[in-house]
Amino acid sequence: MxxxxxxxxxxxxxxxxxxxxxxxxxxxxxxxxxxxxxxxxxxxxxxxxxxxxxxxxxxxxxxxxxxxxxxxxxxxxxxxxxxxxxxxxxxxxxxxxxxxxxxxxxxxxxxxxxxxxxxxxxxxxxxxxxxxxxxxxxxxxxxxxxxxxxxxxxxxxxxxxxxxxxxxxxxxxxxxxxxxxxxxxxxxxxxxxxxxxxxxxxxxxxxxxxxxxxxxxxxxxxxxxxxxxxxxxxxxxxxxxxxxxxxxxxxxxxxxxxxxxxxxxxxxxxxxxxxxxxxxxxxxxxxxxxxxxxxSKGLNIPDSEPAAVPDYYPRWLHVQLYPNPATTELKLFFEYDDRWKGKKLQIFDITGKLVMSKVITSSIEVIDISRLNPGTYFIDAWKEEEKLRAKFIKL
Ligand SMILES: [Zn+2]
The missing domain is CATH 3.40.390.10 (Collagenase (Catalytic Domain))
Known part of the structure; x- marks a missing residue:
């Protein structure tokens, strides 16, 4: 103290x-x-x-x-x-x-x-x-x-x-x-x-x-x-x-x-x-x-009812990606936590085969997916005990 x-x-x-x-x-x-x-x-x-x-x-x-x-x-x-x-x-x-x-x-x-x-x-x-x-x-x-x-x-x-x-x-x-x-x-x-x-x-x-x-x-x-x-x-x-x-x-x-x-x-x-x-x-x-x-007015009784509690919970547990489906480029948003920088990210196809591996270098990571075949893919990344998994579709 x-x-x-x-x-x-x-x-x-x-x-x-x-x-x-x-x-x-x-x-x-x-x-x-x-x-x-x-x-x-x-x-x-x-x-x-x-x-x-x-x-x-x-x-x-x-x-x-x-x-x-x-x-x-x-x-x-x-x-x-x-x-x-x-x-x-x-x-x-x-x-x-x-x-x-x-x-x-x-x-x-x-x-x-x-x-x-x-x-x-x-x-x-x-x-x-x-x-x-x-x-x-x-x-x-x-x-x-x-x-x-x-x-x-x-x-x-x-x-x-x-x-x-x-x-x-x-x-x-x-x-x-x-x-x-x-x-x-x-x-x-x-x-x-x-x-x-x-x-x-x-x-x-x-x-x-x-x-x-x-x-x-x-x-x-x-x-x-x-x-x-x-x-x-x-x-x-x-x-x-x-x-x-x-x-x-x-x-x-x-x-x-x-x-x-x-x-x-x-x-x-x-x-x-x-x-x-x-x-x-x-x-x-x-x-x-x-x-x-x-x-203080902190203990006054207002006319309005308490506002609905916003649902903060899992929004940030899942990475936001854009656009999805995507054709050439996919953006992943890590702005909420810069500790993702330097962590490894992997992309798997629907059969579980690793198709891409890279290190996250930016709070908005841009991934070139132009060479991937059309289909469904999974992105995995790990930080301390936290695992992130996201899904996207390549057209
Ligand atoms: Zn003390």
Whole structure:
């Protein structure tokens, strides 16, 4: 996660200033929030956040169901409102600091154009796996474009292979704003078994980042997470420890490793603090980086019915060819995935005899078929685990 933030900082030299501004704004709001009684403006007790989930699937079993997405949102709402049953496990000394964050996450009912939506976009992609490099956030790279981040929390679910999930921090580019979750994190609902109370905490952690929360160790040895009521700790906590863990000269009860912003196993994390709540909610004060969410129309009820879900599925699994039937020349379209370039393509006749073999060199491959006898032919090509087969007729 920090690697991602560092990478974004190195690519955008105005980002450091934006982070700085948000930090100054946050610390001012956090330090004045004791005066809430005298303030004219008050944040809603529960801040409603419209959510859009972009599901990118390559195989049908990766097309995460609405049922699973509902479980994911239920987990967010459970933990962000301190409705989790395992608050019982919070050590007594930390209990006074544990709090509801006061957020409700709901699937959008209105899309950016004012049309009805289910808040879930399921899209077939020719991409078989993804890295934490933001490509899933753009249709141009066979992902799906973000909805306006001023009005929605964007969540992408796709076959990540380098991390379980990652998130942007407020201030980063709007087109990349949101949380990405790996399919691995969906696994329980995905395979149809019943979710337990402790599932889906990777998303709780990542949405914590989206709300400007940092890791407890402040990304450095005994670093600063900019929250007063989380003790300093030396580094992240793996696994599921028990008892006090003292580091950075903190005193008993030691590290708050059961906080969602540590790396403890899902079953062993169970709390946010009052300081984290203040820090996150400061973003929604007038002028704050996430304040436009409060006037989002994403949860309005539009007049129209939800648009029919386009059928993305097998269109790209089959190569498009033109013309068919053909006489002299056949064009194969590989524009959807340049990884086809350099792969071998073979043409077989109806008896299974190989009549032509060549390497794909172009996103629109032109094949000279003038010398083939009239008849039916099959084209085969292979890329990683994916086999492509197409049929054409030579006149
Ligand atoms: Zn993190």
């Amino acid at each position: 920090q690697e991602y933030a560092d990478q974004q900082l190195s690519q955008d030299n105005t980002l450091k200033n934006r982070f700085q501004e948000i930090e100054e704004f946050t610390s001012e709001k956090v330090n004045t929030s004791n005066e809430t009684a005298q303030r004219i403006y008050r944040l809603p007790e529960v801040i409603k956040v419209p959510v859009v989930v972009h599901v990118l699937y390559h195989t049908p079993d990766q097309n995460v169901s609405k049922q699973t997405i509902d479980l994911l949102l239920a987990a967010l709402n459970r933990d962000f409102n301190k409705n989790n049953a395992d608050t019982a496990n919070i050590p007594a000394a930390f209990k006074p600091f544990a709090t509801s964050m006061g957020f409700e996450f709901k699937l959008a009912t209105m899309d950016p154009k004012g049309m009805a939506t289910t808040g879930i976009i399921s899209k077939y992609t020719p991409i078989t796996y993804w890295l934490s490099d933001d490509k899933m956030k753009f249709s141009a790279s066979y992902g799906d474009d973000a909805w306006d981040s001023k009005s929605y929390l964007n969540i992408w679910i796709c076959n990540m292979i380098d991390v379980l999930g990652y998130s942007t921090f407020p201030g980063m580019a709007a087109a990349k704003d949101g949380v990405v979750m790996s399919l691995a994190c969906m696994a329980r609902g995905y395979y149809g078994t019943t979710a337990t109370v402790n599932d889906f905490r990777t998303i709780v952690h990542e949405v914590g980042h989206w709300l400007n929360l940092r890791h407890l160790w402040g990304e450095g040895y005994c670093g600063d997470d900019k929250v007063d009521d989380t003790p300093k700790q030396s580094s992240y906590t793996p696994g599921c420890p028990s008892g006090a863990r003292i580091s950075c000269n903190n005193i008993l009860p030691g590290d708050m490793y059961m906080n969602y912003m540590d790396f403890t196993n899902d079953v062993c994390m169970n709390m946010f603090t009052i300081g984290q709540r203040k820090r996150a909610r400061a973003l929604f004060e007038p002028g704050g980086a996430r304040s436009p969410i409060l006037i």
